[in-house]
Amino acid sequence: MGKIDIKDMDLFYGSFQALKNVNLEIEANKITAFIGPSGCGKSTLLKSLNRMNDLVEGCRIQGKILLDGQDIYAKSTDVNTLRKRVGMVFQKPNPFPMSIYDNIAYGPRTHGIHSKSKLDDIVEKSLRNAAIWDEVKDRLKKSALGMSGGQQQRLCIARALAVEPEVLLMDEPTSALDPISTSKIEDLAADLKKDYTIVMVTHNMQQAVRISDNTAFFLLGEMIEYNNTEKLFSIPSDKRTEDYITGRFG
Amino acid sequence: MTKGRKIESIILKILVYAAAVITFVVLLFLLAYILINGLPHIKPELFALEYTTENASLMPALINTVIMTLLSLIIAVPFGIFSAIFLVEYAKKGNRFIGLIRLTTETLSGIPSIVYGLFGMLFFVTALGWGYSILAGAFTMSIMILPLIMRTTEEALKSVPDTYREGSFGLGAGKLRTIFRIVLPSAIPGIMAGVILAIGRIMGETAALMYTSGTVPDMAKTPMDAGRTLALHMYNLSSEGLYMDQAYATAVILLILVVGMNTLSAFVARKLTKGK
Amino acid sequence: MKNWKEKGMQGVFLLAACASILAVALICIFLFANGIPAMKEIGFLDFLTGQTWRPGNNIYGILPFILGSIYVTAGAIIIGVPIGIFTSVFMAHYCPKKIYPVLKSATELLAGIPSVVYGFFGLVVIVPLVRDYINTHGIRGNGGNSMLAASIILGIMILPTIIGVTESNMRSVPEQYYEGSLALGATKERTIFRIVIPAAKSGVIAGVVLGIGRAIGETMAVIMVAGNQPQMPQGIFRGLRTMTTNIVMEMGYAADLHREALIATAVVLFVFILIINLCVSLLNRRNDND
Numbered sequence: 013m014g015k016i017d018i019k020d021m022d023l024f025y026g027s028f029q030a031l032k033n034v035n036l037e038i039e040a041n042k043i044t045a046f047i048g049p050s051g052c053g054k055s056t057l058l059k060s061l062n063r064m065n066d067l068v069e070g071c072r073i074q075g076k077i078l079l080d081g082q083d084i085y086a087k088s089t090d091v092n093t094l095r096k097r098v099g100m101v102f103q104k105p106n107p108f109p110m111s112i113y114d115n116i117a118y119g120p121r122t123h124g125i126h127s128k129s130k131l132d133d134i135v136e137k138s139l140r141n142a143a144i145w146d147e148v149k150d151r152l153k154k155s156a157l158g159m160s161g162g163q164q165q166r167l168c169i170a171r172a173l174a175v176e177p178e179v180l181l182m183d184e185p186t187s188a189l190d191p192i193s194t195s196k197i198e199d200l201a202a203d204l205k206k207d208y209t210i211v212m213v214t215h216n217m218q219q220a221v222r223i224s225d226n227t228a229f230f231l232l233g234e235m236i237e238y239n240n241t242e243k244l245f246s247i248p249s250d251k252r253t254e255d256y257i258t259g260r261f262g
Numbered sequence: 263m264t265k266g267r268k269i270e271s272i273i274l275k276i277l278v279y280a281a282a283v284i285t286f287v288v289l290l291f292l293l294a295y296i297l298i299n300g301l302p303h304i305k306p307e308l309f310a311l312e313y314t315t316e317n318a319s320l321m322p323a324l325i326n327t328v329i330m331t332l333l334s335l336i337i338a339v340p341f342g343i344f345s346a347i348f349l350v351e352y353a354k355k356g357n358r359f360i361g362l363i364r365l366t367t368e369t370l371s372g373i374p375s376i377v378y379g380l381f382g383m384l385f386f387v388t389a390l391g392w393g394y395s396i397l398a399g400a401f402t403m404s405i406m407i408l409p410l411i412m413r414t415t416e417e418a419l420k421s422v423p424d425t426y427r428e429g430s431f432g433l434g435a436g437k438l439r440t441i442f443r444i445v446l447p448s449a450i451p452g453i454m455a456g457v458i459l460a461i462g463r464i465m466g467e468t469a470a471l472m473y474t475s476g477t478v479p480d481m482a483k484t485p486m487d488a489g490r491t492l493a494l495h496m497y498n499l500s501s502e503g504l505y506m507d508q509a510y511a512t513a514v515i516l517l518i519l520v521v522g523m524n525t526l527s528a529f530v531a532r533k534l535t536k537g538k
Numbered sequence: 539m540k541n542w543k544e545k546g547m548q549g550v551f552l553l554a555a556c557a558s559i560l561a562v563a564l565i566c567i568f569l570f571a572n573g574i575p576a577m578k579e580i581g582f583l584d585f586l587t588g589q590t591w592r593p594g595n596n597i598y599g600i601l602p603f604i605l606g607s608i609y610v611t612a613g614a615i616i617i618g619v620p621i622g623i624f625t626s627v628f629m630a631h632y633c634p635k636k637i638y639p640v641l642k643s644a645t646e647l648l649a650g651i652p653s654v655v656y657g658f659f660g661l662v663v664i665v666p667l668v669r670d671y672i673n674t675h676g677i678r679g680n681g682g683n684s685m686l687a688a689s690i691i692l693g694i695m696i697l698p699t700i701i702g703v704t705e706s707n708m709r710s711v712p713e714q715y716y717e718g719s720l721a722l723g724a725t726k727e728r729t730i731f732r733i734v735i736p737a738a739k740s741g742v743i744a745g746v747v748l749g750i751g752r753a754i755g756e757t758m759a760v761i762m763v764a765g766n767q768p769q770m771p772q773g774i775f776r777g778l779r780t781m782t783t784n785i786v787m788e789m790g791y792a793a794d795l796h797r798e799a800l801i802a803t804a805v806v807l808f809v810f811i812l813i814i815n816l817c818v819s820l821l822n823r824r825n826d827n828d
Contacts, residue, residue, distance in 0.1 A: 064432060069354065096434035106425035109448050118443070119433040168429070175433055267728065274727040278632055281624030285701070286641065288694055289648050292659050299662075344554030352548060353555075363555050365819075366562040372815040373565070373808070374755025376782045380789070380804045384568045405561045412558070438547050466652025469757040469782070473789055493654045497758060500658050513655050524650035528643055 013081060015040040015179060015209045016061060021075035023056060025068065030056050032233045034075075038179075038226075043201060043210045045220035045241065048230035048256070054213045057230070058181050061211065062098035063091050079179070096123055099177035103184045105164035107156035107171075112148050115156045115167060119175035134174050142170035143200050162193025169200065173208075180204065182212040186219070198223050217257060221245055229253045293517070300514030303507040313479040318505040320512050322481035323495035326396060329482060330475065330491050331464045333400035334407060339457060341404075342411030343446075349412075350419040351441055371409035375470040378406050382474035394488035399475025406470060407460040414459070418452025419445060455531040462523035466516065468493045492516050573805035576798030585802065591768040593788065598799040600806065602770045606685075606778040607754050607807075609771050610764065613689025614696055614753040619746055621693070622700030623735075629701065630708045631730055649698035657762030660691040665763050672775055680777035683765035689774070691759050696749035703748060707741025708734055744821040751814040755807070757782040781807045 014037035023031035031053045038044050046054035056065065063084065065071045077084050084094050096119075107115050116135045125131060135152070139145040144166040148159070156167055165185060172180060182201070186194040201210055202223050214220050220227050221241060228238040229250075237244060237253045248254040310319040345363070353360045382402030392398045422445050430440040446453075476488030477498055490498065496516060499509040577585050580598045588599015625645075633641060669682030711734050719729040735742065765777020766787055772778075779787070785800050785807075792800055 062432065064428065067428070067431065092434045092436050094434070095432060100432035102425065102428060102432070104425060106423075106429040108426060108429065108444055118430070118435075122430075122433060122435040122439055122443075171429075171433065267725065271725040271727040274731055278624050278628045278727075281621045282628035282632075282641075284621055285625045285648075285697055286644055289644055292651070292656075292694075295663060296655070296659065341554045341557045344551050345557060348548075348551035348555040352551060363558060366558045368819060369562050369812070369815055370558055372751055372755075372811055372818075374757065374782060374811060376755070376757040376785055377565070377569070377804050377808055377811070380785060380801060381565045381568055383789070384572060384801070385564060389568070405565075408558060408561065436544055438544050462650055466650075466654070468652070468654045469786065472786060493652050496658065497654045497762075500661060500762065506662075509658065513658055516652060517655055520650055520652055520655075521647055524647060525643070528646060 014038045015080065016211075017076075017078040017081075018057075019076040019078070021057075021060070021073065021077060023053075023060060023065070023074075024070075024072045026070040030233050031060075034235045036228060036235060036238055038209065038211060040209050041205055041207075042225040043205050043212060043223055045224035045227045046211070046213045046230060047215075047217060047220050047227060050215065051232075052230040053233045054228075054230045055183055058183055058211060058213050059100075061179070061181055062095045062100055064095075064100065066091065096175050097177055098179040098181060099172035099175060100181040101165070101169050101172055101183065101185045104188050105161055105168050107159070107164050107167055109155065109157055111153050112156045112159075112167060113152040116171050116174045119171060123175060138170040138174040139167075141173050141204065142166045143196065143203070144170060160193070162189050162196060165189060165193065165197060166200065169197070173204075177208065179209045179211065182210065184213050184215055187215060194219075217245075229256060231256070296510065296513050296517060300510035300512075303511040304514060305511075308508065308511055311481070318479075318499060318508040320492065320495055320508070320515065322479060323490055323492045323512075324515070325481050326475075326489040327465055327491040327493075329485070329489075330396055330400055330403065330471075331461055333396065333485060334403040334464050335457065335460065337401060338404035338407050338411055338460070342408050342456075343415050343453065346412050346415035346419055347441060347446075350416055351437070351445070367409045367412055370405065371413075373406075375406065375467060378402055379470040379473050381405075382470065387474055392486065394474065394476030394478075395486045396475050396482045396489055397485040399471045399491075400485070402470050402474045403464050403467060406467070407463055410460050410463065411453075411456050414456025415449070415453050418449035418456070421452065422448045451530055451533055455527045458523050458527035458530065462520045462527070465491070465523065466493050466520045467491070468497050472497075492519070569801060569805050569808055572798055573802035576795060576802045577805070579795060580799065580802075585799070586806070589770055591784075593792070593796040593799070596795065598795075598802075600781065600784070600799075600803055602768060603779050603781045603784045603803065604806065605771050606764075607780040607782070607810075609685055609778065610688045610692055610760060610780060611750055611753040613685060613774070614692030615746065615750065617689060617693030618696040618700060618749060618753075622697050622745075622749070623704055623742065625697070626701045626704035626708060627730055627735075629705045631726070631734075645698050645701050648694075649702070653695065653756060653759040654762075656691055656695055657759035660687055660759060660763035664690050668775065677775050679775040680765045680767065683763055683777045684775050685764065685771060685778050686774040688760045688764040688778075688780075691763055692753045692756060695756060695759060696752050699749045699752055700745045703745030704738070704742050707738040707745070710741070711737045740821050740824055744818055747814055747817050747821065751811060751818070754780075754810060754814070755782060757786055761786055781810075 016038040018034050018036040021031060021034045022029060034057060046058060048054050059065045060073060060077060073085060108118060113135055116138050117131045120131060120134050136145065139148060144163060147163060159167060186197050204210060224241045227241040227244045229236045231252055237248060237250045245257055248257060307317050308319055309321045310317055311321055313319045313322050382398055386392050386398035386401050387394060426444050426448060427440055430444045471491055471494055477490045477494060478488045479490060482489035492512060493516060496509055496512040499505040499512060585598060585600060587601050589601050590597050590599050591602060629641065664687045665682040668684055668687050672679040672682065715733050715737055716729055719733045760780055761783040764783060766779045766783050767777045768779050781803050784803050789800055
């Protein structure tokens, strides 16, 4: 059993079927990459893992997604608790229009931590974990909107870490960043996997090769192949995977 | 180009410039006229606490205006903001009920103030038995400014990027917390601009208050007392014809207040767009 | 517990959203319940087409006031619409960028001036001007308080509405139309008046209708300059009374049927406004569909 098990999952937007019969086991403390051409459903699948798709009108899911063996779409599941356990970093950095400190403290406060000393500890620890503490420790009370794009994204990762999730979902976290910021985020992800299970959508195959342990390839709403990253990129078993990774389409 | 066409162009151009000159000269003239005639009559005794037949002080009316404004806002702002939250954050598109809310809000914003005044008189003054009172006036005004506050709040909420909402939900925050901690604080400048505009509206209103808050020139001691606001005070002074100097002075004060409110609102709104 | 709070607050928001529905319902109920019986008692036709208003003799015909409202509004449109549309052309196409923000806030300021200040301005400036004109030309009048004075003041008051709506509609006309016409060798003026304005037509009309709504509902500015004689309108230099001013003039001392007849006047006014609102939203809907 993996950290997350996806079983016979279909997803519909209204009458359009965006994901078809996906079966996938995501291993704990590994980085799993979702790759594929745009519109293949990889982001949609990622957003199903912490039910961010609930916000989309007309979105319907069949099949099961199990987190530690428990169905996250069961009636008894509290969405907010689920999202605390399965954190998310978005494509574009989206810090809230408040201070750096308050951005990080927002999550813990949401989940009931109000003690000043505890919050101070969490803020420092999260920022350290996200490798941005040294850059911002002198301006915690300044607005987060004044930071550079790469810093903002690491802040968002720190913000996600502050609620102590078990899984971290990253939706093309470097697509809006320059190469230097990108490599910082990649190093960070590789560093974080010892404590977290990371699932990352990327449009960049080199990135998947560089940092992921397992890779799933998606095409037109179907999962074509799922394997150890090294194997998938060296000896793909499916012709379509081979075409994609050798750059014949996409 | 034919000669006719050329003449047509010249005439149109002249008309365009002439119209613009008329518009802005009229405005300038109006402001200048009232300021020039009113400023010399602004004297300390106009701000005496008591209104007497010898001294038509505007202070009681000014205090009534402040109380009226505060009361109206206390009633209308929560309703306006909450209903805007419902429309933007909860309502599903194409819902019949939402259509009804929009239709009634549009209707409210088109109703003339005298009709509000009459309704206030029938409902708050007579049916509820409040009599001519600041409270009746404030309730009437709050209905009148409700559509304005709703519309500006709605626009302010809509302009908050969805990524903020996603970010908050992604951290496991519920809808309520997301709205009150993330969305509303980001929308505050827009909401403030609307509220300030509403303050200007209340301060300048006359017809809706004549038969709800009454025309007594004294200061209201409780919200159940009658009392006239500055605009109403000015109307009474000028229609009585006995205190024209004071009417001019009151016009200046009223103009400064209302224009100040409008400018402040525009300033706040501009700050909002610049912050983006 | 948490879920309960979420649901509870959603209910609160929903209730707040019902406030406007409740307000409109209450306004309709109270106006109609007090006005319709009076109309019945007077006779619908006698009420709406009666030319005499003499509460002392229990004669209640509001035709003079309906006509009064229509006349001053028409006057305001004749004065305000051309100036407003030409000014908005200036704002959208001629105004130098540097002074635009100043003029833009000036038009907003025009909208913010309270009606009682407009009325006062009319009383001390426009009415004496009309009076002088009447006196020098030996025309019969009521000392300058007149339909003309009311129309001029209303014409000024509706300017910001017309300028605002027309300008924004003209600006939403695609740039290609403008450029396309210029490229064919048409002058700037011809392009604006033959291409841009026709393309923005329904928006411009919506602005005018909105202005009509403002003018017909205006009370205080009219009452201070129109003379308010309860008689059939008798020319632009004579005084007249509108529906709105009729209510304000007599509500203070009216009782019984007289009072209800005034409320019935408000009902008629309300119906006028509803029709105008309907026109505006139909026009806007057509705009959105374009």
